[in-house]
Amino acid sequence: xxxxxxxxxxxxxxxxxxxxxxxxxxxxxxxxxxxxxxxxxxxxxxxxxxxxxxxxxxxxxxxxxxxxxxxxxxxxxxxxxxxxxxxxxxxxxxxxxxxxx
Numbered sequence: 567x568x569x570x571x572x573x574x575x576x577x578x579x580x581x582x583x584x585x586x587x588x589x590x591x592x593x594x595x596x597x598x599x600x601x602x603x604x605x606x607x608x609x610x611x612x613x614x615x616x617x618x619x620x621x622x623x624x625x626x627x628x629x630x631x632x633x634x635x636x637x638x639x640x641x642x643x644x645x646x647x648x649x650x651x652x653x654x655x656x657x658x659x660x661x662x663x664x665x666x667x
Contacts, residue, residue, distance in 0.1 A: 571602045571666060574627045578609050578644055581623035587653050591626060594659035602663065615642040622647030626654060628662065 575591055577584035588606060595602055609620050619638025622645045626633040633654050 571600065571663065572627075572629050573602050573604045574607055575624055576607045576609055576618065576620060576627065577624040581646060583646075583653060584624040587624040587626060590654065590656045591659055593656045594663060597656065598660040598663035600663045609644065612643050615644055618642070620644070624653070626659070628666070633659070633662070 573591060573595070575584070575588050577587070591604065595604060607618065609615050609618065609623065614620070620642040621632055621636055621638060625647055634649075
């Protein structure tokens with residue numbers, strides 16, 4: 567039996583886009599109908615950012631890997647994440663869950 571996919575949204579309080587990404591992930595999980603493990607990690611300080619390899623707020627990890635495959639930065643810290651093409655959409659997240667779940 568295959569293990570559940572593990573999804574995690576990492577963010578810091580006050581990030582202007584964290585709520586939107588968290589909502590998109592929840593909607594994608596419902597749409598995909600895939601049994602997943604989902605949690606959220608509030609990154610509250612630079613020490614935590616360094617420990618988890620924080621890519622910026624908000625970030626979606628699937629089984630520990632960045633949704634877009636971006637590596638952890640050399641010097642992680644509390645920062646906003648820039649998505650040149652926009653944050654992952656509900657459709658993109660659901661498609662990934664369906665293809666890997």
